[in-house]
Amino acid sequence: MKQIFKLIWNNKSRNAILILELLGTFLLVFGLYSICTMFYMNFKEPIGFTYDDVWMIDASSPEDKQIDQKILKTLPEYKEIEKATMMEGNTPFMFRYWRQIPRYKDVKKPVITFDAEDDFRDIMSLNVVEGRWYGSEDNASKLRPAVINQAFQKDFFKGENPIGKELELTERDNVIIVGVIDNFKYGGELTFTEPQLFIRTLYREPLDLPYDVRQRPSVWDNNMQGTAGDPIFIKLKKGIGKEFEQQLVTSITQEFPGTNVIVKSLPEMRESNMGTRLIPTAVLLVIVVFLVINIFIGLFGVLWYNISTRSAEIGLRRAIGANTLEIYKQFITEMLMVGLLGMIPGLLIAIQFPLLNAFDLDGQVYYVAMALAFATVSVLIVVCAYLPSRQAALVDPAIALRQE
Amino acid sequence: MIELSNVEKVYQTKEIETLALNQINLKIEKGEFASIMGPSGCGKSTLLNVMGLLDMPSTGSVRIQGEKVTNRKETKLAEFRNQNLGFIFQSFHLVNDLTVYDNVEMPLLYRKGISSKERKERIMSVLEKVGLSARVHHYPSQLSGGQKQRVAIARAIIGSPEIILADEPTGNLDSRMGHEIMDLLMELNKEGTTIVMVTHDEALAQKTNRIIRLFDGSLVN
Ligand SMILES: Nc1ncnc2c1ncn2[C@@H]1O[C@H](COP(=O)(O)OP(=O)(O)OP(=O)(O)O)[C@@H](O)[C@H]1O
Ligand SMILES: [Mg+2]
Numbered sequence: 001m002k003q004i005f006k007l008i009w010n011n012k013s014r015n016a017i018l019i020l021e022l023l024g025t026f027l028l029v030f031g032l033y034s035i036c037t038m039f040y041m042n043f044k045e046p047i048g049f050t051y052d053d054v055w056m057i058d059a060s061s062p063e064d065k066q067i068d069q070k071i072l073k074t075l076p077e078y079k080e081i082e083k084a085t086m087m088e089g090n091t092p093f094m095f096r097y098w099r100q101i102p103r104y105k106d107v108k109k110p111v112i113t114f115d116a117e118d119d120f121r122d123i124m125s126l127n128v129v130e131g132r133w134y135g136s137e138d139n140a141s142k143l144r145p146a147v148i149n150q151a152f153q154k155d156f157f158k159g160e161n162p163i164g165k166e167l168e169l170t171e172r173d174n175v176i177i178v179g180v181i182d183n184f185k186y187g188g189e190l191t192f193t194e195p196q197l198f199i200r201t202l203y204r205e206p207l208d209l210p211y212d213v214r215q216r217p218s219v220w221d222n223n224m225q226g227t228a229g230d231p232i233f234i235k236l237k238k239g240i241g242k243e244f245e246q247q248l249v250t251s252i253t254q255e256f257p258g259t260n261v262i263v264k265s266l267p268e269m270r271e272s273n274m275g276t277r278l279i280p281t282a283v284l285l286v287i288v289v290f291l292v293i294n295i296f297i298g299l300f301g302v303l304w305y306n307i308s309t310r311s312a313e314i315g316l317r318r319a320i321g322a323n324t325l326e327i328y329k330q331f332i333t334e335m336l337m338v339g340l341l342g343m344i345p346g347l348l349i350a351i352q353f354p355l356l357n358a359f360d361l362d363g364q365v366y367y368v369a370m371a372l373a374f375a376t377v378s379v380l381i382v383v384c385a386y387l388p389s390r391q392a393a394l395v396d397p398a399i400a401l402r403q404e
Numbered sequence: 405m406i407e408l409s410n411v412e413k414v415y416q417t418k419e420i421e422t423l424a425l426n427q428i429n430l431k432i433e434k435g436e437f438a439s440i441m442g443p444s445g446c447g448k449s450t451l452l453n454v455m456g457l458l459d460m461p462s463t464g465s466v467r468i469q470g471e472k473v474t475n476r477k478e479t480k481l482a483e484f485r486n487q488n489l490g491f492i493f494q495s496f497h498l499v500n501d502l503t504v505y506d507n508v509e510m511p512l513l514y515r516k517g518i519s520s521k522e523r524k525e526r527i528m529s530v531l532e533k534v535g536l537s538a539r540v541h542h543y544p545s546q547l548s549g550g551q552k553q554r555v556a557i558a559r560a561i562i563g564s565p566e567i568i569l570a571d572e573p574t575g576n577l578d579s580r581m582g583h584e585i586m587d588l589l590m591e592l593n594k595e596g597t598t599i600v601m602v603t604h605d606e607a608l609a610q611k612t613n614r615i616i617r618l619f620d621g622s623l624v625n
Contacts, residue, residue, distance in 0.1 A: 003506055003513065010501040073425065316497045319458055320559070321486020321514040323479040399458040401493060 004334050008341070016336050018302055022342030025295050026377050030350050031375075033369035035281050038361055039190050048149075048183035050125040052090065055245070057232040061253065067259055068230050069203055071252060078251075079086060082246050084234040085117040086203040091231050092124075092186040093269035095276070102167040102175075102197060104156045111152060112194050114184075115201035123185065124237040131163040131179030136203045137179065145200045146175040149183050152195035155170035156374045167197075172256075175199055188273045203230075233266075296384060299370045303388040307331060314392050315400025324393040331389035332382060339381040343374060405567065405598050406432040406455055413450050413621075424463070426621040429431075433598055437593040439609040440602045442618035449571055451618065453507045453512035454592070456489055456569045457481045469566070484619045486514050490560030490597075492615040494572035498544040498553045504531070508549040530558040534588060537593050550581035557588055568592065570601040573611060575609060586611060 008015055059133040068086060075084040089098030092236040120126075130153075134145035143166065147336040153162050162177045169175055181198075191211055236244070245263045252261045307314075314327055322330075335365050350370045354363035413425035426448040432438055432455075440448050453459035458474060464599065465474045473484060498507050508527050512518055518526075531537050534554035544552055553573060560568055561620060574582035586608050591600050601612065609615050617624045 001501065006503075007499075007501050211498060237468070252491060312497055313499050316491075316499070317510070317514075319456070319485060320483065320511040321482050321490045321563075323482035325479070325512060326482075398450075398453045401453075401458070401491075 006335055009064050010333060014271065014303070014306070015139055016148050018299065018338055019342040021295050021298060022339055022377060022381070023346050025380070026346035027349060028291060028372055029376050030346065030369050030373040031224065032284055034353070034361070034365055035284065037365045037368045037372070039281070041365060044186075044190045045185070046058050046183065047185045047189050048127065049092075049185075051270065053236045053238070053240070054123060054266045055234050055236065057234065057248070057252070057266050057270065058264070059232070059256075059259050060261045061256065064256075064383075067256060068232060070256065071259075072232055073204060074252075074255060077231070078248070080237055080248075082235045082237045083119045083123050083231055085119045085123055086230050086232050087117075087120070088115050088201075088230045090114055092233075092266060093188055093273040094231075095187070095273075099108070100169060100197070102156075102169050104165065104167050105262040107156045109155070109195075112186075112196045112266065113197065114186075116198045117201055117203060118337050120198070120233075121181075123233055126181045126184055128179050129182050130161075131177070133181075138200060141176065143176040145178045145388045147179045147198040148391060149180055149181050149193075149196040151183070151193050152197060153180055154325060155195050159236055162387070169199075186214075186380045188270055188277065190274065197314065259289055275362055285295050292380065294381065299381070300388070303331075303335065303385055304391070307388045307392045308394075311395050311400040314395045315397040318395070318397035319401060325397075328389050328393040332385050333391050335381050335385035335389075336378065336396045340377060343377055347374070405434040405436070405469060406430075406600070407467040408454070408461075408468075409465050410468065411461040411466065413459070414462045415455060425454065428464070428623060430616065431553065432598060433580070434598055435596060436614060437590065437599045437612045438601070438616055439612040439615045441587050441604070441606070441609055442617045444572075447621040447623050450570050450621075452600065452602055454574050456491060457485055463490070478567065481516070486511060486563060488565050489565060490565040490568040491565065492553070492556050492570035492573045493574040496544070496549075496556045496576075498552055498555055498559075501510065503541050503543055504536060507544070507555055508558045508562055510559060514603070518550070522554060526562055527558075530562050533557045533561070549577050553577060553581075553585050556591075557585070561592065565597070566573060567598045567600070569570050570599065571588055572602050572604065574603065574605060576604060580584045582608065 001221075007367055011158055017089040057071065059067055059071050063288070064070070071082060072086050075081055087257075090096050100113040101108060101110045118135045121128070126133070128147075129150065131147075133147055138145040146167065148156075148162060156162070156167075157165070163175050163178060166174045167177065177196075182194060183193050184198075185193065245265075249261045253259055317327060317330075318324075347370060349368065350373070352358070353361075357363075359364075408428050408430045409424055409431075410427040415422040415424055422425060422615070428570060430452065440451060443450055451461065455468075457468075459467070460474060465472055467473065468484075473481065474486070478570065495564065499510070502510075505527060507524060508530060512523050512526070528537070530539075533555050536554050536558065539547065543557070546554065554577075559574075560570075568589070573589070574585050577585065579623050582605065589599055589601065590611065599612075601610050603610075
């Protein structure tokens, strides 16, 4: 063992390139595994809502910036639709991140914020774990009611019971928490669980309430020149099929001529969303596979060369009593040691990610990725070293010792 | 000690078949210092390799210390070489990336049950014997040819083998150094080691107990 190390050390320059290559491979593989582990861990967490019978209606009209609200009011007339709601900002399976920065005592940080109606919970089948979802019973409340998710509870309230607590949203706007849901991973299965805040919003009837239920969106309405409406989400009654989609589009355009209507089912949207999220990873995967193949060939070549130039040494070792297995073991061990020399700096670099809390990921992601990358590169080395080492073991000592 | 009966060695290549050894019957006695002489290509190295179990005869048998070794398994042969045989070559065959110390240690790495303390003692004592105590941490490239061959001798004797097989050990050395190496081998022989040495040097051969002459793969008297 000690001798093998000396052999490698005294061959620094020849092994240096190999070591650097292995370091590079290790880091790339580590990166890939980090992403995959992150996706996997996200994927394992329940998405938190049901979308099978939910469709989205996206309507826009060049003249009428209230068109979405007008359509929303007509939807109860359809017998196929169970419930309908409108939503602004963050919407399921779309790449939107609207955050606000609430404060509770000394905790203040950006959270995903939804301006959601009373029916929102039923449409998405959200799971309330503490308190209740807001509704007409909150009409008498002095403050806007709000619901948080468990991640929010954990970050802002630690062990405290959040029900009935007030959050400061802006300087003149406080909300009161009435319930906690488990989670709503609106970006799809692959996204993180982030702290979320749902605030009671009414897009339809202007009720006379002590609090303004439609404050924040004005910013959007003014900026967007009324071209794009907000998406409407409908939950269908049981057994309503795809054919209703065209009917719905036709009937809306008949009622509101000049309106551009798109209807999509959430399962469809989920699929395209997932695809978009996976593309960069797939590209990285292709790059890594390409590099690994390259390195595989490079390693193989270097090993082959190393071993062929050392046939006299192999012959000598055989003469002084090494059997083929020992020759074999020596070369595999040498390569694994070279591999370690490449991977140890790699591990030192990789460990910085969890230590520095890079990209705000759970440290576990990086540890799993490190272990997997270590195993992968080790296997790669053994596989590469196998054939050349076999060749070394097969060297005929009589012939090897003859040449010089 | 070493007994070859009806040994033949045929090298088969695509074009030609070479009969490197032809009907060799030979006995090397314990404690003997034998030299093998003959023109280039007559089969001297082949003969030595067969004796050293590095090469198997095509026909015939080899007995060492009364045991038939020609039909043993590869791992057994390796173990046998490690325990009983020491090799010295014309081109030294030192590992250039290892120091004198590490080179000499090598045979012991393939032997079980030697403590590192004992290993160290043995290395230092054989290096002293070949007069290289002052060069322990040198690399082969920092040594003269004669010194390299001394390292090789130290490596050959570290496992206290009964037999040393030397293939032109002085072939790459000038005559003064050649004589020094020869003196070392004769000293080892005096201490009881059986030695078989291939040489082209008539003067050196005359110093040995017996000269075996080989011509075209056959023994000549
Ligand atoms: N591996 C081999 N394959 C084919 N032929 C071989 C092989 N090894 C040796 N020979 C042939 O066997 C014959 C004897 O070779 P050997 O090396 O034993 O001669 P030698 O007496 O040691 O010669 P030298 O004095 O030059 O070292 C030569 O004709 C050689 O070409
Ligand atoms: Mg020869």
